[in-house]
Amino acid sequence: MAGEKEPGTRSATGEEGGEGIATSGAAPSSDYDHAGKGGASPRQEKGTDGAGGIPSFDVTMRLRRYNPELDTEPHWENYTVTMYGTDRVLDALSKIKAEIDGTLTFRRSCAHGICGSDAMRVNGRNRLACKTLLKDLDISKPVVVEPIKGLPVEKDLVVDMEPFFAAYREVMPFLITRGAEPTRERVQSQPDRERFDDTTKCILCAACTSSCPVFWTDGQYFGPAAIVNAHRFIFDSRDQGSDLRLEILNDREGVWRCRTIFNCSEACPRGIQITKAIAEVKQALIARKL
Amino acid sequence: MSSSTDTQGTGAYAPALESPRSPYRRGKPTRSNWELHGWLFMRMSGVLLLVMVFGHLWVNMVAGEGINQVDWSFVAGKWSSPFWQTWDLIMLWLAQLHGTNGVRTIINDYAERDATRFWLKMALYTATLVVLVLGTLVIFTFDPCMDPASTLEVCRTGSAG
Ligand code: HEM
Ligand code: SF4
Numbered sequence: 001m002a003g004e005k006e007p008g009t010r011s012a013t014g015e016e017g018g019e020g021i022a023t024s025g026a027a028p029s030s031d032y033d034h035a036g037k038g039g040a041s042p043r044q045e046k047g048t049d050g051a052g053g054i055p056s057f058d059v060t061m062r063l064r065r066y067n068p069e070l071d072t073e074p075h076w077e078n079y080t081v082t083m084y085g086t087d088r089v090l091d092a093l094s095k096i097k098a099e100i101d102g103t104l105t106f107r108r109s110c111a112h113g114i115c116g117s118d119a120m121r122v123n124g125r126n127r128l129a130c131k132t133l134l135k136d137l138d139i140s141k142p143v144v145v146e147p148i149k150g151l152p153v154e155k156d157l158v159v160d161m162e163p164f165f166a167a168y169r170e171v172m173p174f175l176i177t178r179g180a181e182p183t184r185e186r187v188q189s190q191p192d193r194e195r196f197d198d199t200t201k202c203i204l205c206a207a208c209t210s211s212c213p214v215f216w217t218d219g220q221y222f223g224p225a226a227i228v229n230a231h232r233f234i235f236d237s238r239d240q241g242s243d244l245r246l247e248i249l250n251d252r253e254g255v256w257r258c259r260t261i262f263n264c265s266e267a268c269p270r271g272i273q274i275t276k277a278i279a280e281v282k283q284a285l286i287a288r289k290l
Numbered sequence: 291m292s293s294s295t296d297t298q299g300t301g302a303y304a305p306a307l308e309s310p311r312s313p314y315r316r317g318k319p320t321r322s323n324w325e326l327h328g329w330l331f332m333r334m335s336g337v338l339l340l341v342m343v344f345g346h347l348w349v350n351m352v353a354g355e356g357i358n359q360v361d362w363s364f365v366a367g368k369w370s371s372p373f374w375q376t377w378d379l380i381m382l383w384l385a386q387l388h389g390t391n392g393v394r395t396i397i398n399d400y401a402e403r404d405a406t407r408f409w410l411k412m413a414l415y416t417a418t419l420v421v422l423v424l425g426t427l428v429i430f431t432f433d434p435c436m437d438p439a440s441t442l443e444v445c446r447t448g449s450a451g
């Protein structure tokens with residue numbers, strides 16, 4: 001453990017951050033431990049930060065790492081860092097990248113739950129790293145962070161999103177109208193707008209699609225996110241392409257592949273009721289076809 | 291901390307990524323209502339099975355003398371009635387098709403290679419066919435007097451010869 005830190009005042013958890021507590025998750029052959037070198041941290045005594053009295057704690061981050069240029073297989077590495085009560089998983093990753101290993105690779109952009117860049121699997125659940133407070137996790141054990149499942153890993157926590165976006169493009173996520181170009185606003189009543197309000201909230205983070213067991217084994221399945229974004233237009237009173245979209249989702253790899261497992265609804269950081277949206281598309285299809 | 295890049299510029303490593311964008315293609319769209327009908331069938335046959343299976347269990351296991359009544363003559367008695375013949379026939383076909391479609395879904399879910407998927411399904415369809423043909427045959431050709439020593443009422447008059 002790094003010399004600058006004071007082991008004596010460290011909280012009971014995370015002591016030495018070593019192999020002893022690194023037991024969760026399926027650990028393949030190689031495990032490495034790192035501890036903060038402490039170059040820039042910690043600024044103050046442990047326990048409280050002088051600035052505002054925010055409690056601090058040591059947390060072990062157990063990250064699934066893969067460098068395509070060096071590794072044949074992904075492996076786990078542990079990093080112990082001192083974090084504060086206001087910090088999120090994303091902050092822990094940034095700290096590790098800044099202070100321990102600059103090669104750590106992950107996506108993030110807005111850091112405020114808007115852009116959908118940083119969906120990852122935290123302690124076995126898909127979440128946005130920027131919306132997951134460390135203090136809400138069990139920090140007495142290492143916090144396990146992996147890339148989202150079902151998409152090819154490019155490096156560390158970065159996956160290839162192309163299959164996800166290919167399915168998204170397939171449902172034509174844009175307004176389709178017939179006839180003349182609009183000369184005035186396309187008016188919509190409030191109840192008509194309300195009809196598809198829930199599915200307008202999607203930020204395309206892929207947390208849902210990559211939490212779906214059907215998608216894990218069948219990469220051709222359109223997946224919840226594509227259906228959510230089709231739903232957003234199918235139930236839009238201004239849109240005239242719903243027949244097309246419904247026909248697309250009537251596919252062998254479309255809505256009928258859904259098994260109402262509810263993983264997507266649980267994973268969605270925007271709280272979209274995805275399983276319900278999928279059921280509504282199924283219903284619309286049955287109503288139209290029979 | 292290991293550095294992941296070839297800092298010396300000697301080109302000593304070959305990039306493990308074959309191409310910057312691994313080609314991903316979506317399969318051809320299928321234009322039929324097959325999966326829609328399959329989905330509906332699962333739910334409708336499920337509801338019907340609920341009634342038929344529990345009706346079957348009740349009549350065989352609970353009503354009358356209960357479980358002790360089930361023997362050759364009990365079955366023979368039931369199948370001499372067109373009502374129970376029809377009941378059992380419908381139950382056989384519904385359960386078999388429902389189960390087959392369910393297992394087909396599970397095979398689609400779990401088989402990773404196309405060849406595995408194909409052969410598992412072939413085995414499934416073969417088994418389905420055998421059970422359907424055999425079951426239907428038994429329901430219609432069942433002869434309660436197959437046993438020459440039968441003491442069943444239906445057999446006493448005709449079995450003299
Ligand atoms: C008791 C009445 C029954 C009801 C109400 C019922 C209902 C259902 C429904 C609604 C599904 C579709 C699940 C989905 O799409 O996710 C299903 C699937 C299935 N059923 Fe039934 N079923 C019944 C009896 C049976 C019987 C007798 C068999 C066996 C022959 C069977 C075997 C299966 C299988 C293998 C599946 C696929 C499992 C899955 O999709 O995960 N079921 N059942
Ligand atoms: S539906 Fe929710 S989980 Fe799925 S991509 Fe959109 S925001 Fe993410």
Ligand code: FES
Binds near residue numbers: 112128
């Ligand atoms: S970084 Fe933008 S959603 Fe998390």
